[in-house]
Amino acid sequence: MTPVVDAVVVDADVADRIHGGWLGRIAGNMLGKPVEQGEVWTRARIDRYLRRAGALPLTDYLPEPADAADEADLRPEWRDCVRGRIDGSCRDDDVDYTILGLDLLTAHGFGFTTEQVGQLWLLRLPYLQTFTAERVAYRNLADGLRPPLTATRDNPYQEWIGALIRADVFGLTSPGRPRRAAALARRDAVLSHTGNGVYGAMWAAALVAAAFTAPDPRAAIEAAQAVIPASSRLARTVRRVLSLHTAGLPWSDTLDVVGQETAQFGWIHTVPNAAVITAGLLYGDGDFSRTVALTVRGGLDTDSNGATAGAVAGVRCGAAALPPQWAEPLADRVRSAVFGRDGARISELAAETVELARAAE
Incomplete structure (x- = not known):
């Protein structure tokens, strides 16, 4: 059943949660940036990288690569995104x-x-x-x-993840x-996307908004499900992850099943990525480090x-409770284009986000 969620008074606790959402978003982005290339950095290869570096379970930013082959395939910015080297955040879309x-x-x-x-x-x-x-x-x-012509002329990417990544601020x-x-x-x-691309943005914004009041990650996911068409491929895939989690499948098995069922989509498509986010939130079970x-x-x-x-996990725990190994290296600074x-x-x-949220009360 979809949980009841209501507008909240933007008091000091909510302000701390908004700050936590910003820190969580930036930290999660920095964690994933070195291995952002889905056809190269598969789930199995990411775990091999971490095993070689003695970094499983992962509780901090990625370690430096343990061999030259891994280093060659990392994103060029990796040196500014791995533990021990971070001094403020990298620039990222x-x-x-x-x-x-x-x-x-x-x-x-x-x-x-x-x-x-x-x-x-x-x-x-900049273009x-x-x-x-x-x-x-x-x-x-x-x-x-x-x-809406801006979204449809010569655009083969209409259902990719771009609109979803723009949505957090509307939830915050x-x-x-x-x-x-x-x-x-x-x-x-709708400036750039259609179909599941738009639904992904709606889902992500609702997920962040619901995280302020939902009792657990599952309830926030269910609230986000309620704002998109139930028959959409996105909604059906998220429901599939929810059902596999309920059935007690391990995290890796859940991603195996859903990965096979969404194999026709590319690694930047909204649907399989929403499945990965959903699984991370469910199996992370409210723990920030485990979730990201x-x-x-x-x-x-x-x-x-x-x-x-x-962002969702950061909203749930707030800035004050965010583990220091994630927040402190960011040095309260962000690079931006x-x-x-x-x-x-x-x-x-x-x-600034807190003031906007208060203005909307």
Whole structure:
């Protein structure tokens, strides 16, 4: 049964949870960034990497690679993302869009239009820092198209994960209000996505919003399920993960089953990545470190999945209770390609988010 979730008063505890959501998103993104290439860094290979480095169970950022073959296949930014080397966060689109969403709500309020989302992209986001569906939509905007055509012309990425990674800020500014968060995320998502690509954004925003009041991760997932069409492939896949968890299958077996059932989708598609996020949250069982570790070990779009699961887990535990090995290396700083935001303080971004959430009460 879908849990009842209600809007909450944005008091000091909720403000701490919003801060935790920001820290969790950035930490989860940093954890997954070195191995973000799903066809190379499979679940089995990620675990081999960790075993070679003596880092299982994983309770901290990735260790440095133990052999040259692994090092050659890591993302170029890996040296700034592994334990012992982190000094503030790396720049990444998973965080750029959260910051850009914050700027959107500050500039236009909660009544923003999809056209205003596009205008902000053109003004504040460099074209070469966009990818897949977002780059197509950006090009279509520059060509003079308006939504929803920006999402559909020459866009083979319409159901990929891009809109989902943009959605967290709508949940962080709608604590306890998953339907409101989903409606905001949909308005943003249709600039570049259709179908399950849009549903993924709605689901992720609702998941973050529900995390403020749901009694456990499963209840938050069920609340997020309620905002998307039950017959969609996304909803059916998330239900499948929920049922396998209920049946007592181990985490790895659950991902094996769902991986086979979604094998026709690529590693950046919304549906299989939502399954990895769902499994990470369920089997993480409310523990921040276990949640982000399992999610990243699940493979596919590791940095995006780690970011979303980290945001949910960070909201649930709050900034004050976030394990220090995740928060302290970030040094309260974030790199960003969003114009005017590079080097922003994470605590200040969280404070801005708190003010928006209070304005919406």
